[in-house]
Amino acid sequence: MNTSASSSAMHSLAKVSHPHASVTIYLPLKKGDREGFRASEPLLKTVDARLRLAACGLFALIVVGLTQIPALLTALALAGCAVLAARPELAPTLRCLAALDGFMLFILFFLPFTVPGEMVFSLNGTTASYEGVLQAVEILLKANAVVLMILALLGSLGSVELGHAMARLRLPVKFVQLFLFTVRYIEVLDREYRRLRTAMKARGFRLRCDLHTWRSVGYLFGMLLVRGIERAERILAAMRCRGFQGHFYPMTEAKPVDRRDYAFAGLSVAAACALIVLEYLHS
Amino acid sequence: MSEPLFRLSDLHFAYDSGQPVLSGAHFTLRAGDRVALTGANGVGKTTLLHLMVGLLKAQAGQVEAFGRPRIHEKDFVEVRPRAGLLFQDSDDQLFCPTVSEDIAFGPLNLGKSRAETRMIVQRALASLGLEGFENRVTHKLSGGQRRLVALATVLVMNPEVLLLDEPTNALDAETRERLIQILDGLPQAMIVISHDEDFLTRVTQRRVRLEQGRLMEG
Numbered sequence: 001m002n003t004s005a006s007s008s009a010m011h012s013l014a015k016v017s018h019p020h021a022s023v024t025i026y027l028p029l030k031k032g033d034r035e036g037f038r039a040s041e042p043l044l045k046t047v048d049a050r051l052r053l054a055a056c057g058l059f060a061l062i063v064v065g066l067t068q069i070p071a072l073l074t075a076l077a078l079a080g081c082a083v084l085a086a087r088p089e090l091a092p093t094l095r096c097l098a099a100l101d102g103f104m105l106f107i108l109f110f111l112p113f114t115v116p117g118e119m120v121f122s123l124n125g126t127t128a129s130y131e132g133v134l135q136a137v138e139i140l141l142k143a144n145a146v147v148l149m150i151l152a153l154l155g156s157l158g159s160v161e162l163g164h165a166m167a168r169l170r171l172p173v174k175f176v177q178l179f180l181f182t183v184r185y186i187e188v189l190d191r192e193y194r195r196l197r198t199a200m201k202a203r204g205f206r207l208r209c210d211l212h213t214w215r216s217v218g219y220l221f222g223m224l225l226v227r228g229i230e231r232a233e234r235i236l237a238a239m240r241c242r243g244f245q246g247h248f249y250p251m252t253e254a255k256p257v258d259r260r261d262y263a264f265a266g267l268s269v270a271a272a273c274a275l276i277v278l279e280y281l282h283s
Numbered sequence: 284m285s286e287p288l289f290r291l292s293d294l295h296f297a298y299d300s301g302q303p304v305l306s307g308a309h310f311t312l313r314a315g316d317r318v319a320l321t322g323a324n325g326v327g328k329t330t331l332l333h334l335m336v337g338l339l340k341a342q343a344g345q346v347e348a349f350g351r352p353r354i355h356e357k358d359f360v361e362v363r364p365r366a367g368l369l370f371q372d373s374d375d376q377l378f379c380p381t382v383s384e385d386i387a388f389g390p391l392n393l394g395k396s397r398a399e400t401r402m403i404v405q406r407a408l409a410s411l412g413l414e415g416f417e418n419r420v421t422h423k424l425s426g427g428q429r430r431l432v433a434l435a436t437v438l439v440m441n442p443e444v445l446l447l448d449e450p451t452n453a454l455d456a457e458t459r460e461r462l463i464q465i466l467d468g469l470p471q472a473m474i475v476i477s478h479d480e481d482f483l484t485r486v487t488q489r490r491v492r493l494e495q496g497r498l499m500e501g
Contacts, residue, residue, distance in 0.1 A: 160380040160420060180380055187422050188374050234375040237338045241363045242440060243392030 044086040047264045049165035052153040055268040068282040072141040079148035086152040108136040159183040294344035306496030319483040322493035328476045367442030373429040383417040389440045407439045427458030445473045
């Protein structure tokens with residue numbers, strides 16, 4: 001009896017451990033990895049991509065509508081906090097901001113001089129208006145707040161993830177496909193451009209300020225365009241060969257939303273409401 | 284003898300402006316045939332394959348596929364999944380962001396359910412030794428991997444005929460060998476365009492040469 005009991009115990013143990021053998025090797029490792037990953041990773045990165053995208057859209061929409069400086073400063077501060085929470089790499093973030101602000105300053109420089117209103121200062125006889133300065137500051141704040149928020153919320157998303165999130169949010173299929181096609185083929189086109197450019201260099205071509213340069217560069221871009229169209233035709237042909245008849249059937253499915261996601265959604269809505277309230281309080 | 288899979292009779296074709304590419308081409312493909320399609324560069328080998336699946340329309344002559352004459356676009360819609368065309372440049376064929384989505388594209392178009400498609404994708408990857416490639420991003424694959432994935436996207440449609448346009452083009456020796464092994468194990472009839480003599484002798488048993496718009500056996 002003893003032997004039969006022990007054998008049955010062993011049997012059940014073996015039975016239990018067998019299906020678990022692979023699981024016990026794999027699961028804890030994976031789970032541990034993921035937990036470790038989650039702990040060291042900024043919280044924002046673990047939020048569902050759809051929510052991040054939606055929050056980003058909501059934020060941009062509201063900020064674009066704000067007109068009061070205190071509300072805009074709050075929006076900028078919120079975006080700044082989001083960036084701190086997302087902890088993106090410093091150098092690319094700063095480069096991105098510098099590119100934006102360089103462009104914006106150049107554009108906004110003329111605004112005070114072209115908008116009529118109360119004079120603040122004059123430069124070489126042209127007067128700058130208070131309204132113009134205010135508008136310039138407003139635009140600068142809006143642009144920076146939105147870009148910072150995009151960097152914080154979407155910067156860590158890969159382009160494929162972003163495309164999938166857009167599809168799951170039920171954005172128009174054509175728009176999503178256009179985005180994904182761009183992502184897919186921009187590198188192919190870039191390769192083609194580089195190949196042509198290298199071939200030109202190999203034959204001694206240098207950018208100069210003469211007709212030959214202009215013509216050659218024209219040929220280069222013309223050729224890229226022609227090749228792009230030809231490639232698009234071949235891609236469509238290949239798609240038709242696989243039964244494509246104008247409809248896409250997405251394969252993606254959404255992961256269930258968890259507590260973290262709900263918290264993020266709640267926070268986003270609260271921030272949005274706060275911005276709107278601030279706007280009304282000051283107007 | 285069984286009904287031929289493809290029968291091309293007296294095909295004439297020319298691009299909008301220019302020399303005729305095909306002028307009276309005849310050709311028959313039967314089940315189990317493995318045909319090497321050879322000919323000089325630019326003679327119209329790819330054009331012939333595109334005519335067979337209706338991507339181009341012949342100006343005269345008849346394309347008969349799977350026992351029926353095919354004339355209009357809607358006739359060819361049915362032909363294409365049954366005659367899998369592997370393109371010369373895999374970048375043209377792989378347009379989805381990830382490998383599994385790309386392989387799933389064909390079966391989904393054919394009306395398979397998502398669950399079914401997922402199984403088909405797994406099976407296809409396993410059969411080509413590409414396990415673990417599901418979520419790889421297609422444009423970051425190496426040239427050889429891309430060719431194999433492109434082949435997988437064709438094979439998942441369960442074609443009866445394979446039309447391979449320079450399949451060994453720009454492949455390294457190892458991937459080329461792997462491709463030969465894979466093709467050797469497939470039951471489908473094939474038409475293979477290639478300039479790789481050794482590859483053709485190992486994969487095909489019949490030669491057809493395209494010259495001056497006509498197809499010549501041997």
